[in-house]
Amino acid sequence: MTHHTTAMAEVRPATAEPPPGAGSGTPPATARTRRALSRRVRAFGRGALPVAAFLLVLVGGWQIVAVRSGSVLIPDVPAVWSALTDIVTQPLFYDSLGATLLRVGLGFALAFVTAVVVGIAMGRVEFVRRFFEPAVLIGLTVPGLVWALLCVIWFGVSLTNPVVAVALSAAPALTLSIYQGTRATDSALREMAHVYRFSVWTSLRYLWLPSLLPALFSGARLGLSLAWKVIVLVEMFGMSSGVGYELNNQFAAQNVAGVLSWTLLFAAVLAVLEYGVLQSLERRLGRWRKATAV
Template sequence: MDSPLVPSLGEIAGELVTLSTSGTLWTNLEVTLTRVLLGFAAAFVVAVVLGIAMGRHTYVRRFLEPAVLLGLVTPGLVKALLCVIWFGISMVNPILAVALAAAPVLIVNITQGVREVDPHLHEMAHVYRFSAWTRLRRIWIPALAPSLFTGARLGIAMSWKVIVLVEIFGLASGVGYQLNLEFANHNVAGVLAWTVAFALVMTGIEYGILQTLERRVSRWRKESSV
């Protein structure tokens, strides 16, 4: 039985086709993806620096741990609202909101990964007088790959949730803004169509990017175990 509250799969598919052919889907997905990637990149750089410092030095960990825990337990809605209040409609708003959402998860995973790195690697780096860049590229990144990818998955998931909220409350473009428009028009099929598109993008990122990169980065582990 047809119902405006429970649209059929055909109606949802029809909405997706309409959004795709009109260009609305691709334009708004591009805007949202750009915001997520910029915010996540900023969070990643900060998290690598702070995560390694917290894993290597106890006093740094004790000093920063309360702030990281606060970032973990603060709801994404609060982060989104604060960024909208502080920065209004600007590019800083979504980028900072995404960074605040992703960084704590990344920092926790990287810190834990650093603490599990073989101490002999540190001794080797000290003996051969590796530069900070060489240590990062040759020791930290390969050793922390599992922690980085775990943190990246969680961080990207958090980023998507926060960016939608920011776009709903304070922006005039993006997937969140379109979801809000469909909600205002009581178009359940439209809301579900955007949700499906959203889920497909997340699936593409997971299987098309993260898992591919993870296999390449982890190839040396398989070769060394043979």
């Protein structure tokens, strides 16, 4: 009997100790999920607070200027908000936005493919660099208005008009960014690809594109900003639909609130693309850099 009691006493301490997380009643996986969610909420708060403060200052400053001026050319915030809600509730807004996004998307895709090929070639081959350098310089210095007018004259009211105009305006900045990123790529990686005789596709997929991610995203941001400006001009001068066309209609009617509303909606779409698409994609594709850094 004494031997049996002693054995039970030896066993009890080992089984009496609760598993991790049992005391709180929360499974470890759930606790980790909550901590991760809490970190994301805090990170979102840190990123959203400055943006909210900027918007508050902008709206408040505009309202003060509008009230003090008392001019119909500077509508106050309620008037702009009323015009904005009227636009959003109409199907015309979504049709116009869809047409503009399609044109920008096609033009930017053409510019991106061209810039990747030419930019990497410029960074690798001296003759190619000297050959395309004047073209890149001319493309960077020519105003977007010139590309818009020329494409309207050359292609008329067709899909080719805005696509080519967007590509011509976005490609030089993208090409320059990719060229600089190519020159900054680790020489040891380039030598490894040469020694192992990587094919063009293998080198592009496993060497150049991962190495050029920062240059690609910085160039994409600059190229998209130029593309948006040019597409508005093209739609103003040579198209019968799109955001630029609607902006021109509001300008012709001397509707300042309408012009501001279309502009704000256009800026909101750009913000969604930047914060919701580009930054998310950049974080996802750049995870391997953080992993290797650790």
